[in-house]
Amino acid sequence: MSETTELAEKLKTEGEKFASYFAGLNDDQWQAEVYTEGATWTIRNVLSHFVTSERGLVRLFEQIRQGGPGAADDFSIDRYNARQQEKTQNLTPAELLQQYKSVRADSIAWVSGLNDAELEIQGRHPWLQQTTLREMIKMLYLHNQLHYRDIKKALSTQVNE
Numbered sequence: 041m042s043e044t045t046e047l048a049e050k051l052k053t054e055g056e057k058f059a060s061y062f063a064g065l066n067d068d069q070w071q072a073e074v075y076t077e078g079a080t081w082t083i084r085n086v087l088s089h090f091v092t093s094e095r096g097l098v099r100l101f102e103q104i105r106q107g108g109p110g111a112a113d114d115f116s117i118d119r120y121n122a123r124q125q126e127k128t129q130n131l132t133p134a135e136l137l138q139q140y141k142s143v144r145a146d147s148i149a150w151v152s153g154l155n156d157a158e159l160e161i162q163g164r165h166p167w168l169q170q171t172t173l174r175e176m177i178k179m180l181y182l183h184n185q186l187h188y189r190d191i192k193k194a195l196s197t198q199v200n201e
Contacts, residue, residue: 043159047177048151054181055144058188062087062137070133074187074194078118083194084133085125086187091139092124094180098147101176103163105154110163110170117166151177 065083075081081089104110128136159174167183168175 043156043174044151044154047159047174048148051144051148051151051177051181054184055141055148058090058184059137059141059144061188062133062140065133069195069198072191072194072198074190079122079125081125083191084136086191087133087136087140088125088128088131089121089187090184091136091143092128093121093183094147095143096120096124097166097176097180098143098150100163100165101173102150104173104176105158105161108163111166113164115166120166147180 062083070084071082073080073082074086100110131139154173159172159177161173162170163173163176164170165176165179168179
């Protein structure tokens with residue numbers, strides 16, 4: 041099995057796990073606060089973040105694959121995230137979940153279309169800085185796992201209140 045196939049399969053498995061998890065949340069859980077420093081983010085905001093960050097990152101990855109440099113030196117993750125939250129503020133959790141499934145399917149298709157040699161192409165990732173497409177793709181699912189841990193913690197706090 042090629043490395044790109046393995047990465048695509050990891051994205052597929054992880055994406056299905058999260059889609060199932062989010063589909064099982066009730067209305068109160070969607071409003072659970074996950075982050076409270078700066079702007080407050082609920083679980084709904086985190087799902088919005090999954091959608092918008094992955095959509096933007098895969099576009100960035102393609103730009104790098106085509107020979108581009110990647111993220112600009114002055115790129116601000118915080119500004120980007122704030123703008124994206126504004127753009128998705130009127131979407132329901134169900135609409136965001138559908139977008140998540142669609143964006144993840146697009147990511148899987150994009151990764152599946154790479155050859156293993158392209159995983160070595162380097163560019164600037166907004167968080168990882170200068171690195172390979174391989175590491176950037178891995179960060180797609182690691183990023184979500186980090187937020188998932190925080191979601192689980194927020195929900196366990198909500199239950200204990």
